[in-house]
Amino acid sequence: MRKLTSYAVVSLILGLVLLAMVGCSDNPNTAGKQTDEQTAAGEYSIEGKTLEEINGMEYSQWLEHWKETYGSEVSVSGNIPINELKSLSEKAASLHWKDFDQYAFEDIGSGVYIRKYEIEGEGQLVVRGKSLENPPEQITMVDAEGKEWVFNPESLSELLK
Structure with missing residues (x-):
């Protein structure tokens, strides 16, 4: 069979x-x-x-x-809006995979979880980890030129300048 x-x-x-x-x-x-x-x-x-x-x-x-x-309604939106990105950055150290469930992503991992989320305007948020059961091990932002930034409020403010 x-x-x-x-x-x-x-x-x-x-x-x-x-x-x-x-x-x-x-x-x-x-x-x-x-x-x-x-x-x-x-x-x-x-x-x-x-x-x-x-x-x-x-x-x-x-x-x-x-x-x-x-929740009673499940929807997935495209890009992460800047105001939501700011809110996410404020709790960057305590984020979990489920915090990103409402956003569409591209799975670019092979053997590990690497999810790329588009940010409103330009750039991406890249979330990496070995297991979806544990919090992500690394979250970075990638600007339009390909430079990677640690995901936190300070870096986000610098990136949005």
């Missing part, structure tokens, strides 16, 4: 969820319609297991856990 990559599995699951949301009935009166009970029942895994069988939670419990962990 051929193994599926994680990308293929995620794509398959998303496809199944979309199919379930749209509906697959031939009856035009019921196609794409689900009751609240059907929606709350959740979807099935590739193996035919329910969400509750996989993680021991009912859908409503899982949804509440998701909202507590990630």
Whole structure:
């Protein structure tokens, strides 16, 4: 049996969820319609297991856990605005990977985590570390000429001059 990559599995699951949301009935009166009970029942895994069988939670419990962990709305914005960059720089020593979850990034690491975030205007913020479970080991800013700066309020003020 051929193994599926994680990308293929995620794509398959998303496809199944979309199919379930749209509906697959031939009856035009019921196609794409689900009751609240059907929606709350959740979807099935590739193996035919329910969400509750996989993680021991009912859908409503899982949804509440998701909202507590990630908020009720999840969005990813592009560039880091300067005012938010200033706020991040003030707590530079205590930043964690999750502090950057709302921003789009380019993964440029190989064997380690190196994420490049675009800064409003010009430049990038580069966050490096060996594990996403621990705080980043190094955070630097790169200006338009390619010069790297330590990420802290003083360097940011100098860079923005």
